[in-house]
Amino acid sequence: MELIARDLAVTLSGRTVLSGASVALRPGEVVGLLGPNGAGKSTLLRAIAGHVASEGAVTADGRDLKALPPSARSRLIAYLPQARTISWALSVRNLVNLGRMPWHGLGQGMSKSDTEICNDAMALMDVGHLADRVSTELSGGEQARVLAARAVAQDTPALLADEPASGLDPAHQLMMMGALRRLAARGRSVLVSLHDLTLAARWCDRIVVLREGRIVAEGAPGHVITPDLLAAAFGIRAHIAADVDGLSIVPVALTEQMSGA
Amino acid sequence: MSYARLNLGLMVLAAGLFILSLLVGPAGLGPVDSLRGLVAGGDEATMIIMREIRLPRALLGLCIGFSLGASGAVLQGFLRNPLAEPGVIGVSAIASLGAVLVFYSGVAGASRLALPAGALLGALAASAILLAVAARHGSTLTLILAGVALSSLAGALTSLVLSLSPNPFASYEIIFWLLGSIKDRSMVHVWVALPLMLAGWILILLAHKPLDALSLGEEAAASLGIDLARTRLMVVAGVALCVGAGTAVAGAISFVGLVVPHLIRPLTDRLPGKLILPSGLGGAALLLAADVAARIAIPARELNVGVVTALIGAPFFLWLVVRSRKDVF
Numbered sequence: 001m002e003l004i005a006r007d008l009a010v011t012l013s014g015r016t017v018l019s020g021a022s023v024a025l026r027p028g029e030v031v032g033l034l035g036p037n038g039a040g041k042s043t044l045l046r047a048i049a050g051h052v053a054s055e056g057a058v059t060a061d062g063r064d065l066k067a068l069p070p071s072a073r074s075r076l077i078a079y080l081p082q083a084r085t086i087s088w089a090l091s092v093r094n095l096v097n098l099g100r101m102p103w104h105g106l107g108q109g110m111s112k113s114d115t116e117i118c119n120d121a122m123a124l125m126d127v128g129h130l131a132d133r134v135s136t137e138l139s140g141g142e143q144a145r146v147l148a149a150r151a152v153a154q155d156t157p158a159l160l161a162d163e164p165a166s167g168l169d170p171a172h173q174l175m176m177m178g179a180l181r182r183l184a185a186r187g188r189s190v191l192v193s194l195h196d197l198t199l200a201a202r203w204c205d206r207i208v209v210l211r212e213g214r215i216v217a218e219g220a221p222g223h224v225i226t227p228d229l230l231a232a233a234f235g236i237r238a239h240i241a242a243d244v245d246g247l248s249i250v251p252v253a254l255t256e257q258m259s260g261a
Numbered sequence: 262m263s264y265a266r267l268n269l270g271l272m273v274l275a276a277g278l279f280i281l282s283l284l285v286g287p288a289g290l291g292p293v294d295s296l297r298g299l300v301a302g303g304d305e306a307t308m309i310i311m312r313e314i315r316l317p318r319a320l321l322g323l324c325i326g327f328s329l330g331a332s333g334a335v336l337q338g339f340l341r342n343p344l345a346e347p348g349v350i351g352v353s354a355i356a357s358l359g360a361v362l363v364f365y366s367g368v369a370g371a372s373r374l375a376l377p378a379g380a381l382l383g384a385l386a387a388s389a390i391l392l393a394v395a396a397r398h399g400s401t402l403t404l405i406l407a408g409v410a411l412s413s414l415a416g417a418l419t420s421l422v423l424s425l426s427p428n429p430f431a432s433y434e435i436i437f438w439l440l441g442s443i444k445d446r447s448m449v450h451v452w453v454a455l456p457l458m459l460a461g462w463i464l465i466l467l468a469h470k471p472l473d474a475l476s477l478g479e480e481a482a483a484s485l486g487i488d489l490a491r492t493r494l495m496v497v498a499g500v501a502l503c504v505g506a507g508t509a510v511a512g513a514i515s516f517v518g519l520v521v522p523h524l525i526r527p528l529t530d531r532l533p534g535k536l537i538l539p540s541g542l543g544g545a546a547l548l549l550a551a552d553v554a555a556r557i558a559i560p561a562r563e564l565n566v567g568v569v570t571a572l573i574g575a576p577f578f579l580w581l582v583v584r585s586r587k588d589v590f
Contacts, residue, residue: 070483070486071488074484075486080484081480086477087475087478088532089531094531098485150481154484
């Protein structure tokens with residue numbers, strides 16, 4: 001499914017937080033969304049998912065997503081929010097099973113294939129061994145992976161993930177990015193917001209950089225992540241090194257402009 | 262415990278207490294005579310006692326208990342707050358105020374439907390305000406705050422009416438009604454309340470799927486295809502119908518809606534949608550048991566069932582909270 005957002009603009013309490021944002025997501029692609037805090041990354045993800053009112057168009061294979069009811073949209077796009085909310089002491093298995101909800105009619109329960117999809121999602125996020133644990137008693141990182149498994153279990157052509165790697169240990173950060181890549185290899189398209197520049201550079205096919213609600217750069221990581229871009233978008237100076245696996249970016253100092261601020 | 266077995270067990274418990282409620286009373290009828298009087302007629306006095314006194318009382322205990330238990334479960338799930346109970350949205354307080362105004366105006370004696378009508382008008386007004394708030398604002402917090410404001414206003418106006426009451430007897434009557442009771446109700450009360458409650462039950466039970474999704478927050482629920490605005494309207498309207506109808510015929514019965522979901526939750530897989538039906542059945546069982554206790558606790562004088570539910574429920578709830586080392590929800 002080709003997911004295209006065109007000229008998205010969002011105004012909250014009279015303040016424009018996103019304007020003129022256009023992104024195209026193709027099957028098999030992992031696109032990284034970068035930008036400083038408050039740049040509009042979460043708003044862009046929410047606007048594409050239809051969870052915030054926006055101007056502009058969002059289409060899936062040419063179909064207007066805004067015109068679709070929430071139930072139909074939920075079979076096309078899964079959205080993993082940044083906030084990790086679990087209100088009741090649900091078991092991990094029951095929580096991940098909620099991902100199958102869009103595919104169930106009234107009174108319809110979990111089928112054998114639903115269970116297989118959920119088991120696969122838990123394995124992908126390395127939480128299969130936690131299936132019978134109480135989700136609210138898990139560590140923050142484990143909860144993040146369980147919630148990601150819920151979004152994967154939704155089994156939609158597109159996945160929008162808001163900072164899924166934050167709060168994870170290094171091994172599970174790599175595991176999370178590997179899982180998103182495997183989803184892409186199965187033909188899904190993934191749009192993921194990240195703060196770790198090296199993860200974004202190494203695991204994403206394309207990078208979209210936001211600043212103050214506008215897209216300021218877009219393209220392959222090697223072309224987009226440059227000293228000038230890091231200074232302009234993030235206000236940092238960084239060591240950028242390249243090896244066979246891609247770029248490594250180590251922020252080392254604030255730019256003069258930022259340190260003055 | 263499996264979901265089906267839990268519901269079956271609670272159904273049997275509620276049915277048993279319903280029959281017990283039919284058999285207990287000051288008339289001192291034997292069980293066989295009682296049931297014969299109810300089903301087959303026979304002795305006219307027995308028939309009147311069974312069909313016009315005990316049957317409406319037991320039916321109201323069953324239906325109001327179910328309404329309160331289910332409303333408590335749906336509100337706790339919807340607001341994602343274990344402290345939520347049917348009174349939190351203010352409908353019962355405004356309904357009570359409506360009934361109190363009927364007392365004050367002196368028309369309560371004119372018809373036995375005057376009190377329920379006043380309470381229903383109150384519930385209707387409160388529901389209209391809440392639905393307008395729910396439709397206009399997206400936030401559940403706004404809904405809770407609106408409910409708190411309505412409850413506070415109703416409480417203040419009820420106190421005002423009490424203080425302006427023309428004589429102590431009228432004040433006593435108002436306070437007694439506010440304590441909540443299903444004593445001396447007729448089948449007319451059942452027919453007034455039941456259709457409204459039925460509509461409320463349908464709306465509440467249809468909200469089970471959105472409630473499960475809301476366990477993960479509003480954004481994740483929306484991502485799972487839940488129409489949050491529609492869910493908000495269904496829950497508010499369903500609870501308002503249940504609580505408004507219940508308060509109209511029985512006054513404000515406290516604690517059932519708060520405590521029952523907490524009693525039932527550990528027996529379920531804690532998905533809030535799957536708590537609604539067993540909480541309703543548990544609420545019916547608790548209110549019927551409390552009503553039987555209200556009749557036999559002090560033989561010389563019958564207690565108000567609202568007092569008994571709080572007297573049994575509050576210490577038991579405290580024990581449950583203290584005993585549990587982990588969160589009770």
